[in-house]
Amino acid sequence: RTASTVVVYTDNFTGTSCLSSTPPSYSFVDITTFMHIFPTIYGILCSVGVIANGLVIYAVTVCKKKMVSDIYVLNLAIADMLFLLVMPFNIHQLVRDRQWVFGNFMCKAVVVVDVSNQFTTVGIVTVLCIDRYIAIVHPTSERRTIQWTIIINMLVWLGSFLLTVPVMLYAKVEQRQNTEVCMMNLDGPEDMYWYTLYQSILGFIIPLIIISTFYSLTLYHVFSSIRRVKRKQSVWARRATKMVLMVIGLFLICWSPYHVIQVLNISNHNPTVSFVYAYNISICLSYSHSCINPLMLLIFAQNYRERLCHKKVLRSSQQSSKVTVIKADGSSANNELITTTAPPSDPKRAPLSTCVL
Template identity: 30%
Template sequence: MMAQEDGDYVNDTYEYMEYGYVEETKAGGYTQRETLHIISAIIYSLAFTLGVIGNGMVIWVTAFKSKRTVNSIWLQNLAIADFVFVLFLPFSIDYVLRDFHWIFGKMMCKLNSFVCTMNMYASVLFLTVLSLDRYISLVHLNWSERYRNVRRAWWVCALIWFTSFCLSSPALIFRDVIEHNEKVVCFNNFHDEDNKHMLVVRHIAMVSLRTIVGFLLPFATITISGVLLAIKMRQSDSVRVNSFSRTVSAVILAFFLCWVPFHTFSLMELSMHHTTYLHSVLIVGFPLATSLAFFNSCVNPILYVLLTKKVRKLVRKSFLNFTKNSLRELSQSVSATELDSALPSFSPEETTANSCV
C-alpha cells in the first residue's frame, strides 16, 4: 500500500466514483457529502438487485429456453457482460457506505476497476455489432443468408471479449491504493517519479482511448447504420423493422443516455491539470454520472420484457413451469413426511419379537 502527503495526493486523478468522497473546505478540513453517498448506494443496490435477476434470467432464457440464433447469441453475451459487472457492485456499495474507505486490498481494487471498464467496452461493442447485424440482415439479405450463422457469431463474440480485455488492461496496471487522511483509497496512480509530466500524458491517453473507442466510434457507427437503414426503408417497401429491431434501438438509446454524462465529465476532468474552475462541478456531477452509467447494467432486461412480446411470453411460461415444479416437489415432500409420521414405530425388542413370530 502506498502512503502520500496531501500535496502529492491533490495531483492524482480520479476515476469511477472518486469524486465526491470528501470536499475540501477553506479551513483545510473535509466534510462528507452524505447526500451523494446515499444516492450512489441506493442506485448501486438497485442496479445489483435488478441486474442479477434480470440478466440472470436473460442468460437462462437465451441459453436454455430459446432457439440458438445469431440474435440470441448477441443478447446472451451482452447479458453476461452486465451480469459479471453487477456481481462486483457489492464492493462499490461497501466502498460508498464506508465513506470511501477501501478494505479489500490492492488486487481487488485492480480487478473491480478492470471488470467495470471491460463491461463498458464489451457492452458498447456488442451493441455496435447488434446495430450492424440488424442493418445487414434487413438490407443485404443475400450476404446475410450466405455468411450470417451461429458459428461466425461466436467467433465475433470471442473477438469482442478479447478486445475488451486488452482495452481494459490499463486498470490492472495503474489502479492502486493509498492511505490518505486515515482512509485507504482505490485510485488511478499515473505518477512517475522520474517524469512528473507522465501523469498528465497517461491520464489524457486513458480518457481519450475510453472516449474514442468506448463512445465516439461506436456512436458514429450505430448512427450511420441507423440512418442508412432508415433511408433504405423509405426507398423500399420490402424492408420492414420487426419488434426485435425496435428493442435493439431502445437498448442502444438507453446505453448512450446512461453513458453520455460519464464521458462528458471524464473530458471535463482533464481541465483539472490546468485549473480548478470545474472542481465543484465535478465533485457533484461525477458520482451521479457514474451511478447512471452503472445503472445501465440492469436496464436491458427491463427493456426486453417491456418491448418484446415473445420474451414476455417466454418468461411467463418459464416462470409458471418453475412455480409448478416447485409446488409439485413441495407437495411430494409434504406427502412423504405425512406418510412417515402415520406409520407405527416399533422398538428394537418389538421388531425382534415380530420377526420371531
C-alpha cells in the same frame, strides 16, 4: 468509473483518472449526502439488475432454436451480470469513505471488470447494430450464422480484455491520508489526459460513429423499401429495427453524460459543486444501464416474456395420474405417471423458442 469516488480534478475519478501530488481546492463536496443516497441507489440497481439479467440469461438459454440476435443479447446480459456482481465492493468502499479493505488483487479485479464492462457493452451494441444492418439490407448473407456470431462475440470479449491492460498496470491500493484507497495511480495530469482520451475515443466516440453510420443506412433501407415488400415483411423489419433502436438509445442516454464530463474534466482545474454532483450522477446513470437494459428487453421484447411464461404454462399443464404396476411377485405398487399437454399446432403461429430481436 468507480462508485466510491466523489473527488474531482487530478486526484479524482478513481478507476478512470489519476491521483497527482497537486492538491485540489477541496476534497469532498457534501460527502454525507453521497454516503447516504448513492449506496442505496447502487444497492437497488444491483439487486434489480441481477434479477433482470438472470431472467434474460434464462430466457435465452432455454430457447432451443436460438437466433443470431439471441447470442448478442446473451453476451450483453452476461457482461452486465459480471459487473453487477462486483458492484457490492464499490458500494462497500463508498460507505467506508473510500477505504478499501479487500486487498490489491481484488482492487485490480474490480476495476478491470468495471472498465471491461464499458468496452464489452459498447462493443456488443456496435456489432449488434452492424448485424441488424446485414440482416435487413443483406438478408441472404451466408456469414450471418450462429457460429460466426459466437466467434464475433468472443472477439469482442478478447478486445475488451486487451483494452483494460492499462487498468491492470495502474490500478492498485495506495495509502492516502492514512486510508488505503483503490485507485488508478497515474503519474500526473498528462497521463490522466491521455488515459481519458484513450477511454472516451475507443469506448465511445469511435463506436458512436460506427453505430450512427450503420443505423442510418438501416433506417434508410427500411423506409425506402416499405412499398416494395409485403406488409408482413415490412412490419417485421420495422419491429426489429425499433427494438435495436431502443437498445442503442438506452446506451447513449446512459453513457453520453459520463464521457462528456470525463472530457470536460481534463481542462476543468477548479470544478464547481454542480460539476461534482453532475459527475457522480453521470456515474450513477452509467451504472443504471446494466439494470435498465435487461428490464427493457423483458418489458418490450415480447418473445422473452413468452419464453418465461411458456415454461410456467408447461408446468401447469402437466397432468399426474396414478397407475398400478403389477410386479412379477404378484404385488402391486402405485406409480405417478406424468403426461405433458402438447401445445396446439398452429402453422400461423411462430414457435416460442424462436427469437426475433
